[in-house]
Amino acid sequence: MGQTQTLIEVGGGAVRLLDKPLGQGADAAIYRVEGCPDLVAKIYHKPEQDPGRRAKLEAMLANSPELSHIEHDGHRFVQIAWPQSIVTNRRGELRGYLMPFVDLSRAVSLEMMLNRKTRQFSKLPEHYGYRLSAAKNLAALIAALHRKRHHVIDMKPVNINVYRETFFTALLDCDGFSIQGAGKRFTAHQYTPDYIAPEAIKGRQGPDQLGEEQDRFALAVILFQLLNQGVHPFQGTPKGGANLPTTNHERIGAGLYAYGLKEHPRIAPSPWSIHQALDSRTQQLFENAFTKPPYARPSAQEWSDHLHWLLAADDSPLQPCPNNKEHLSFGNGCPFCTVEQKAANTVKRKAKRPARAQPPKGRRAHRATAQTQPQPQYRPQPQPAAQPIVMPRKVKWGLITALSVVVIPLLLSAILNPVIASWRWPGFTEAALDMGWPVCDSDRDYNLLSQALLSEEKGHIQLALQHIKGASCLGDVAVNYASGWLGSDVDDDRLWMLLEKLSSASQSYERWMSLDTAARQNYSGAYTSYYHDPLGYIETAVRERLSNLPYSPEVRDSWLQRLRSVSEDHGRRALGDDSPGDELAPTYAHARAVVNGIEESVLEPLWKWTAEHDLEGLMEILPERALVDLKKVEWIIAAVAEKNVDKLADLLQRPAIAFNEGDYDGEDKLARDQSIVASTLRVSDLSTLPEAVKTLSLNCAQLYHAFSVLGEGNMNFMSPRRVPTPYYNPLVARNASSSEVPLKSGGMAYLVRQPELACALSAVADGDSGDGVSLKAVAVFLTRAETAEPGIKQKVLWDMARNMPRWESDSGLRLYKSRDNTERLVAWLVEEQTAAEWVDRDGETLAHYLVNWVSPELVQRLPSLGASTSLRNSRNLTLKEAYQRRLSAQGTASNHERAALEALGRRSPAEKLDDYFFGSESDS
Incomplete structure (x- = not known):
């Protein structure tokens, strides 16, 4: 098959397309790429029609989702046909892009799954x-x-x-x-x-x-x-x-x-x-x-x-x-059996229903009657008709009157409410309210409260609010009004009238009352997904309103004063109208945490709005005490670190942050300080961090999550990426794993000092989907790290060999696949080493640590990888003896394990050389 066009891949070489498209649409055609069965090219018919198309494709390449293809049962399943590179003609003009090939012969449209016939x-x-x-x-x-x-x-x-x-x-x-x-x-x-x-x-x-x-x-x-x-x-x-x-x-x-x-x-x-x-x-x-x-x-x-x-x-x-293996139920009977039975009954009713035959007319009527013999059939016996119920005259008119009382106001409500709204709340509206017409309804056109907000008189809002019960509809109206969805300019005084009414509604304080000093580190007072509570509605409405306001200190202080009054009121209500009490009382710490937690939840929208415009102003309005909610401390630190690192040292000294604060002791203090340090890593240059921050080590989970902001531009430098390679170079493996985002300045020096680096890298390896991409990303990083810090590979290898069982059981990372993936990583690290014995200070050998947890397959490979099999550890055991004890302890041994045990009796290549040159002295 010939080629119709040769294009240029941006950043690569020539790309030749096969002449017959796989498919065509109104905008583009899809072509196979010669020599690349896993790729196709989308070529636009008229790319010049959309001048912004190239910029959009470049944005997609720079911000690709983490959706690598899935390997399952030897097949490759592409999840998304995301652009991998742009292709142009030889003049550099956009023609289209390359993307993964989705084999539609193995797939169907989701539409075909929706009902039984299409399935x-x-x-x-x-x-x-x-x-x-x-x-x-x-x-x-x-x-x-x-x-x-x-x-x-x-x-x-x-x-x-x-x-x-x-x-x-x-x-x-x-x-x-x-x-x-x-x-x-x-x-x-x-x-x-x-x-x-x-x-x-x-x-x-x-x-x-x-x-x-x-x-x-x-x-x-x-x-x-x-x-x-x-x-x-x-x-x-x-x-x-x-x-x-x-x-x-x-x-x-x-x-x-x-x-x-x-x-x-x-x-x-x-x-x-x-x-x-x-x-x-x-x-x-x-x-x-x-x-x-x-x-x-x-x-x-x-x-x-x-x-x-x-x-x-x-x-x-x-x-x-x-009854049917294809059905599933949710614990309350099989719904599919019910539906199928209903369908079967419907079919039976239709089958029993006799067809209405038209009687013959004209001259054919007598002939048809004479020639057609009646067929025996079931004839239902006529039943006596039900006697009509005659209602007494008085009862009839009584019912008509009662129905009128119910139905007519409803009809009038639907007809007159819009009219009422157009009259801008005259006195007739009070009569409508007295009749029980809904003040707050989900339909805006018939919502008297919404219409009151559109009127010119604030008294109309007060009139409506007097008839509001409950927080749900009122909260929805407040949020919609604050967002500008009611079609009018938002007036802060009117909005505040809604929020004050909301604040007076019944509120559950269970989340705050469960606080104690030991739980403060993990507490989050944010009200995400709790919109049915008054404080949740207030938080959302304030956030929506502030997002549409130009920033000024005056507006900030006005909202600060209002929101503080709300938080103080709810703090008293949460404690049963009591103050936190005497500082020496045993219950004081808990009561104070409740009050402070409510304040932080109410004020957070204002803090975030201020942080977007005025970091100095944010520090001014933070409370002069340590924040209860550590999550709020983290985003405040991150915002300052990312926008103005010069203010970071000052912020760390603020009471609200409480970094290295003496009021916290032991594990509480360390956990808080580590969370703060993790948030500071959003700075563009890690060498500018305060010394107290740089010298504090993160735990394994924090360091693993910190990888996402240690690359330039606060991106994940460890995230494995699919790198399009030049197709004219067949020697380079396609879809090789790499870390495209370089580390920030000072990033490598920071990482190699972290004692939990090996654990965090194991967590990255744990995310490998079986294609080796994540493992390769770790290997690329360690190769770079070895250049900056000689010996770091050896240290990482030792840490993995010693500590993997502990990480699996103790780490908050839940290393589901760590053992298999880390074995592959350890095998690569072992192959990279030049030493043949790997003896640490305690006299143990690396291989002795490995046999405590690695698979039989890797144990079997240790001699060929250069591990010494004759050296004895501090307990005077050889590798074979140590592994034999392990198998004896577990009771049974598989064929793989027995083969591994036998392999450990062999000498490594280095030991064989020692035997050749020095004889039996190699055992010493």
């Missing part, structure tokens, strides 16, 4: 577990994109591919996503009506205006369809002959979700739905996705975690159906 047509298995697996894999994939702040926007089942063998998911056409670049977002330009979020419909927003909230909504719709027989969450049957919109798009905008925890008054669920049989936690997530404000929708990571729990957790409610 049968596509020859997909019917077992419900496969749909759950696909749902979980999709949620995890989207979560990885969101961690990089990329958004799909046009997310729908037809755009998602599912592999038949594994039900891993794959995304194509990623250049159409909304991409986060360096300080700039490249928006999407397309979406699909059935999957648009309601706020986008109501606000007439285009795809270029949407973000993660849109993805969260679309993902929830797809998951609902996967888990619920392919039913769209806004499909259903109108109740009582209601005239409802006919399209899903219109029903989304009208909020007609028929599958909620409460029955919808206007629309009923599909009769084939199994939503009521789903686990209660699943139902609640769907409830939050389709009935709550955008910020309360479950994230992709929340869905991934929940679905993983359903599929894999020991306490999962999933149970096999005893």
Whole structure:
């Protein structure tokens, strides 16, 4: 087959494309790349039509999601066709990009999984577990994109591919996503009506205006369809002959979700739905996705975690159906059997229903009657008709009057509320309130409180607030008003009236009352996902309002005074209207922690807003005491370190931070100081850190997580990346692992001093998916480190050999695959060593440590790698004797273990040389 075009890969060499495209669309065609079976090229028909296309592709290359392909049963499954490099013509003009090849012959569109007929047509298995697996894999994939702040926007089942063998998911056409670049977002330009979020419909927003909230909504719709027989969450049957919109798009905008925890008054669920049989936690997530404000929708990571729990957790409610192996239940009967029985009954009723034959007419009538013999059939006996119930006249008019009292006010409410709003709250509204018409309702057009906010008189708001009960609707209105969604300029005084009313509502203080001094290090007072509580609504509304305000010290101080009054009031209420009490009292520390924790939660939105504009101002408003919530200390330190390192030393001395503070003792002090040091690593030059920070060592988990900010630009220098290689050089392995982001200045000197470096590197190795990419990244780093600090490889090797069992049992990193992956890393390190004996100060040998935990395969290789087998350790044991004791202790030995034991009886190559030149003296 000939080639039609040769392109230039940016940063590489020539790329030759095969002449026949794999597929074509309106915008581009896909071609195979000669000599690269794992790659394809997307070539635009008219790349010059979009001048910003190249910048968007460059942003995608610079900020790629961590979604490497998966190796499973000898097959390669690409999760996302993300650009790997840009290709141009010889004049340097953009033509397209290279991306991984997704073998669509092994995949189907997710749309084919949604109902039984399409599954049968596509020859997909019917077992419900496969749909759950696909749902979980999709949620995890989207979560990885969101961690990089990329958004799909046009997310729908037809755009998602599912592999038949594994039900891993794959995304194509990623250049159409909304991409986060360096300080700039490249928006999407397309979406699909059935999957648009309601706020986008109501606000007439285009795809270029949407973000993660849109993805969260679309993902929830797809998951609902996967888990619920392919039913769209806004499909259903109108109740009582209601005239409802006919399209899903219109029903989304009208909020007609028929599958909620409460029955919808206007629309009923599909009769084939199994939503009521789903686990209660699943139902609640769907409830939050389709009935709550955008910020309360479950994230992709929340869905991934929940679905993983359903599929894999020991306490999962999933149970096999005893009657059908393809069915699963959630612990309350098999919903699929119920639906199938309902379908069977429907078919039987239709079969029994006699067809209505038209009697013959005209001259044919007599002939047909004469020639056709009657067939025996069942004829139901006529039943006496039910006698009509005649209602007495007085009863009839009494019922009519009672119904009028109920129905007419409801009709008037729907008709007159908009009229009332247009009258700007005249006296007639008071009569409406006296009649019990709703003051606060989820529909903004019939929400008297929302209309009061739009009126010119603040007295109208006070009138409405007097009739508010509960925090839910009031909180939603406050957040919407603070965000500017009610269509009017936000007035801080009016907003504060809402927040004061919210603050007076019933509030649970359980989270704060459970605080004690021992739990302070791990406490987080942030109210993420707790929007149903008044303080949660207040925190969200303040954050939304401040994000739209220009910064000034005057505005900051005004909000500081208001929020302090809220926190003080709730502090007293939490303690039963008492003060923290006498400082010498045994309960003082706990009471003080409760009050301080509430204050920090209320004030955090103001602190973050101030930190974005005025770091000096932030230090001014921080309290003159140590913060209870260490998470808040961490982000404050990180913000200062990243934006103005000159202020870092000053900030560390502030009482709020309490770095190296004498009031903390022992482990509490060390844990707090280590967390602070980990946050300071966001500085651009680690050599500028204060000496007290540089000399404090991090624990294993903290150092592992610190890798994510130790690269230039606060990026993860250890993150394994797929590096496109020049295709004209066949000697270079493709998809080699590398660490593209260089270390910050002073980074290497900082790392080689860390005593837990080997443990953190083991955690990186633990993340290897089996393709060796993470292991190679560690190897590349150690090679660089050896140049800067000779002997560091040897030290890392010793630490891994000695301490791996302890890391597995004690580390908070949960090293699930550490043993296998670290063995591979240790084998590489052993091969790199020049010494043949590796004896440490205690007289032990490295190999003696290794046999305490490594696999039989690696033990068997030790002699060939150069490990001395005849040297004795401090307990006078050879390698073979030490390993034999280990096998004896476990009771039985496999064939692999017995082969390893035999191998340890052989001499290493170095020992054989000693025998040749020195004879038996080599044993000494």
